[in-house]
Amino acid sequence: MDSGVWKEKTVDTTSEELPFAAFAVPERPGKPRTTGLSMMSDWGMGLGRQADTLESSGTYIDFAKVAAGVSRFMPRAVLSRKLRLYDEHAIPAFPGGLFAELALKLDRFESFVDEVVELGFRGVEISDNLLDLEAADKAAAISLAKSRGLLVFGEVGKKVGKLDDDTIVADVGTCLDAGADWVFLEASELFAADDVRSALVERLASTFPVDRLIFELPVVIAQGVTRDYKHSITTWLVRELGTQVGLANIEWDELYVTELVRRGFAGDTSHPQGVYRMAGFRDLGE
Template sequence: MEVTSHLKWNPVLADPTGRRQAKPRTLGKTMVIDKGLGLNAFEDLLSTSEDHLDMIKIGFGTSPLYPQRLLKAKIDMAKASGICIYPGGTFLEVAIAQDAVSSFFDMVLALGFNGLEVSDGTIEVKRKLRNELILRGVNEGLQVITEYGKKGWGSSIELDELIETVTIDAEFGADLITIEARESGMGVGIFDTQGNCKDEELHKVLSAIPGQHLLLWEAPLKNQQVHLMQMLGPDIHLGNISTHDIISLEALRRGLRSDTLSFGTRKE
């Protein structure tokens, strides 16, 4: 049977929740971390998942390790698919440590990145410099995502510090503030050493910040994604998602998996 372009799934089957936004989304954004995809794999990723993918982070400080033509091709393909693509915040931390921030920005703009991550997960970045970096990104036309939290094992959330970070970052133009969980999702931020969510800390965070829409939760593990959505709803922003898990995460958001099937039957 030939599939024709006018065929469409019944909306109650495609999205039982009836609430999923089309791109460009303001709710329920998904960020994927690219830890070394080749160009063919990257193209496959977009061909299968571009409708469900909002942001791609070129992980850590890997950006200068690619052949430049390949990295540029990735950036161009992502932007053509309506995706924000940016280097990992660790790379900007390297630039700060090496006193090469201007050179970093020059290359980010020359290559065509349309996003910027500002973090202090490994080094200390003073508030004044953080403000300057956010503002510089905004003035260069980049979508700025910041990050709160240290990458060290056992690091936790300091509530007063988080409130200040979210409030000031947003005032200076950051679109989202990421809650650090690394690519492992264990022993960092709101997750314990087994990767389980520390609900008491989560509730403290939510009671203190200006708005949930400002937060991007790094949640690389399926049980974390399910738990956060069951607590906060399917419209939360989620990050550090594996490139293999985008479709399965979208199914969770829409109530198309047993874990979240109830999302499609709830009356708001």
């Protein structure tokens, strides 16, 4: 597989013919997008399912994460074919940030990045969910990955415990100042049962360019997280930040549902710019 600097492929989806064109829906830019980005989590899906998913809904995937340490256990030939499939659909793929944390802990980050490039990944995630990483060290890791021609996704937040608002805001600034292309906001920091840190979400969205922030959705393998809870958080983020909010951790079978939520076409009328409100439905929550 070709390695080196990621060269964005142009896949124009704005001219795709869609059925029922007479029904007005909120506009969404086609790929390549700069707003309303969606990251799909790939937990090692088979190549057949991956190919089917990309054919049917690849237009709604902007990035793909081979989650956590999955790429360590996948046969190299299979992983290469997987990454090639993503390339064919102009979807940059990257390994999960927890793998990068392990590499940083073992002082093997540079060789890890070299292999990421060699394998054909187009990006890397720099997180410190489990690792205590100084701001300067996080910035250095981001700079190193950028120097290898990779897209860099910084991530902010802990999986266990909570950082205060000022620390989170400062960490986002560190990532962006160091050259990160986007910053993921760890779901565990922002959403826990009925505790939604809405003031922090509002502060982040008003402090930084919203197109550089991607909000992670809770994953259903986490304790206490259900699909309906994840759906409710997706709905809340779209209602509060709009159709073009960046969303991460979408599963392959949630792509269309997530797009329905973005367009306010998902069975409720809470999205102020959504399909139902455009058609004159009132907000049933008011």
